Amino acid sequence: MSTIGKALSLLDLISRLDRDIGLTDLARLAALDKATARRFLVELESHGFVEQDGETRRYRLGAAPVRLARIRQARFPFVAVAAPFVRALADEAGETVHLSEYSGGRLATIHVEDSSQAHRVIVEIGAALPFHATASGLAFLAFLPEDEIDRALARPLERFTPQTTVDGQAVRGFLREARERGFSINRQGFEMGVISAAAPVLAPNGRPVGALAVAAPTARADMAKMLETGAAVAAAARGIAGTYYGTKR
Amino acid sequence: MSTIGKALSLLDLISRLDRDIGLTDLARLAALDKATARRFLVELESHGFVEQDGETRRYRLGAAPVRLARIRQARFPFVAVAAPFVRALADEAGETVHLSEYSGGRLATIHVEDSSQAHRVIVEIGAALPFHATASGLAFLAFLPEDEIDRALARPLERFTPQTTVDGQAVRGFLREARERGFSINRQGFEMGVISAAAPVLAPNGRPVGALAVAAPTARADMAKMLETGAAVAAAARGIAGTYYGTKR
DNA sequence: GCTTGCGGTTCATTATTTGAACCTGTATTT
DNA sequence: AAATACAGGTTCAAATAATGAACCGCAAGC
Numbered sequence: 040m041s042t043i044g045k046a047l048s049l050l051d052l053i054s055r056l057d058r059d060i061g062l063t064d065l066a067r068l069a070a071l072d073k074a075t076a077r078r079f080l081v082e083l084e085s086h087g088f089v090e091q092d093g094e095t096r097r098y099r100l101g102a103a104p105v106r107l108a109r110i111r112q113a114r115f116p117f118v119a120v121a122a123p124f125v126r127a128l129a130d131e132a133g134e135t136v137h138l139s140e141y142s143g144g145r146l147a148t149i150h151v152e153d154s155s156q157a158h159r160v161i162v163e164i165g166a167a168l169p170f171h172a173t174a175s176g177l178a179f180l181a182f183l184p185e186d187e188i189d190r191a192l193a194r195p196l197e198r199f200t201p202q203t204t205v206d207g208q209a210v211r212g213f214l215r216e217a218r219e220r221g222f223s224i225n226r227q228g229f230e231m232g233v234i235s236a237a238a239p240v241l242a243p244n245g246r247p248v249g250a251l252a253v254a255a256p257t258a259r260a261d262m263a264k265m266l267e268t269g270a271a272v273a274a275a276a277r278g279i280a281g282t283y284y285g286t287k288r
Numbered sequence: 289m290s291t292i293g294k295a296l297s298l299l300d301l302i303s304r305l306d307r308d309i310g311l312t313d314l315a316r317l318a319a320l321d322k323a324t325a326r327r328f329l330v331e332l333e334s335h336g337f338v339e340q341d342g343e344t345r346r347y348r349l350g351a352a353p354v355r356l357a358r359i360r361q362a363r364f365p366f367v368a369v370a371a372p373f374v375r376a377l378a379d380e381a382g383e384t385v386h387l388s389e390y391s392g393g394r395l396a397t398i399h400v401e402d403s404s405q406a407h408r409v410i411v412e413i414g415a416a417l418p419f420h421a422t423a424s425g426l427a428f429l430a431f432l433p434e435d436e437i438d439r440a441l442a443r444p445l446e447r448f449t450p451q452t453t454v455d456g457q458a459v460r461g462f463l464r465e466a467r468e469r470g471f472s473i474n475r476q477g478f479e480m481g482v483i484s485a486a487a488p489v490l491a492p493n494g495r496p497v498g499a500l501a502v503a504a505p506t507a508r509a510d511m512a513k514m515l516e517t518g519a520a521v522a523a524a525a526r527g528i529a530g531t532y533y534g535t536k537r
Numbered sequence: 538g539c540t541t542g543c544g545g546t547t548c549a550t551t552a553t554t555t556g557a558a559c560c561t562g563t564a565t566t567t
Numbered sequence: 568a569a570a571t572a573c574a575g576g577t578t579c580a581a582a583t584a585a586t587g588a589a590c591c592g593c594a595a596g597c
Contacts, residue, residue: 043291
């Protein structure tokens with residue numbers, strides 16, 4: 040892997056930690072030599088992507104991404120455009136709704152609207168959604184060209200729960216269903232006690248850019264219920280794409 | 289410069305452009321070989337920091353910073369904490385107020401509240417504020433340790449307007465005044481027709497982390513007016529630091 | 538006062554980056 | 568419709584930068 044790739048992966052690793060981390064620990068976690076990790080950190084810090092605590096000497100995510108994010112959002116207000124749709128869907132379904140975006144090889148949650156109910160599914164912003172084990176991932180995959188689906192399913196599929204589908208052919212079956220229905224359903228594939236329905240947000244060229252999903256506790260929703268909800272999810276996803284890309288339909 | 293530094297500078301360059309850019313142009317602007325620029329772009333793209341338009345083949349800022357920014361903001365809600373103070377000051381002063389943060393060797397605007405008046409100063413979010421030519425920069429510099437001030441003023445100071453102070457000794461005089469008063473004033477040093485007063489936001493260890501500034505049209509405000517306004521700016525900056533760091537004082 | 542483990546640094550070895558030249562496709566010009 | 572220009576993208580020998588084992592100095596724990 041290139042130096043740049045390694046440095047960006049290190050940044051990614053730092054972003055996934057929930058507290059400051061020392062040089063030695065970080066180097067071990069990143070499988071880098073201490074000297075290498077240090078040089079990367081110095082570079083990242085000089086550009087503001089990483090910050091070193093003056094007292095503890097530990098490292099954390101810096102402020103530079105905030106500046107870049109504002110610039111990006113000013114030009115592509117995806118979250119701002121989508122938020123009302125997400126809110127409306129959360130109210131309609133009475134469940135937690137989350138929006139994810141494809142970026143850097145992963146599907147990451149970028150916006151969440153919680154259900155008003157006390158017992159609800161909690162989704163973390165920034166969390167990565169595995170393609171084969173979440174409704175969002177399946178919805179996204181389903182509308183990708185065949186060769187890219189092959190690539191995504193080529194590696195062994197990680198098991199997250201006893202219900203996770205780790206067989207590639209079975210996953211392809213779900214993708215076919217999702218394409219036919221316009222939305223995917225996943226039951227306890229990623230987290231126990233959660234069932235979700237998701238639809239892709241499609242760019243005008245037909246390529247998915249992200250996914251919109253409703254996540255409900257299995258105590259309250261079953262497959263039949265999600266089949267009903269799915270239509271609303273798909274409609275909301277189309278609404279987001281239509282508003283964002285300025286194409287009506 | 290290291291490869292990582294070059295790649296991050298390229299990213300920074302892309303972030304400062306207001307529209308998509310082609311490979312050849314970008315390589316020229318960044319003073320990189322086309323092949324080098326391309327490899328950097330591929331790396332940056334695979335991590336989501338850069339995005340290539342499928343049709344025009346041009347490049348732009350990607351979505352990854354949005355994810356990182358959310359994580360950073362969740363842990364350090366600087367803007368969220370500061371926003372009410374900025375709003376209150378904008379209402380009180382009747383002028384545009386902007387907050388900047390030090391990151392990656394520069395002072396960048398991270399939040400703006402516009403004055404309600406029709407004729408007002410416009411500040412761009414993400415814009416870099418030169419240390420020697422803006423009230424924010426002077427306020428920030430003034431509270432830095434001596435050796436870091438030396439470093440910042442070592443290079444030739446760029447001239448932005450006929451009024452820009454480009455003499456290091458004269459700048460040091462402004463810094464002394466700023467330390468005594470607790471806020472800095474700059475008149476037309478960066479943009480003609482604008483006068484500003486700024487105060488540093490100080491961490492508990494006394495180190496400045498950013499600056500808060502009021503920017504008014506010279507048609508409406510003179511030096512005497514800004515000397516009055518300055519006290520309110522300094523108070524607001526202390527308020528932000530107190531709330532953010534949880535120290536009342 | 539000895540040991541452990543931390544952040545940080547050094548420098549000979551090693552692997553990656555570099556860029557001039559080269560493709561290839563597509564507008565634009567003649 | 569042939570010729571030109573210029574875009575994005577690729578190649579591979581030469582040049583340069585990255586690497587990591589061993590090191591230092593320091594602080595905390597024993």
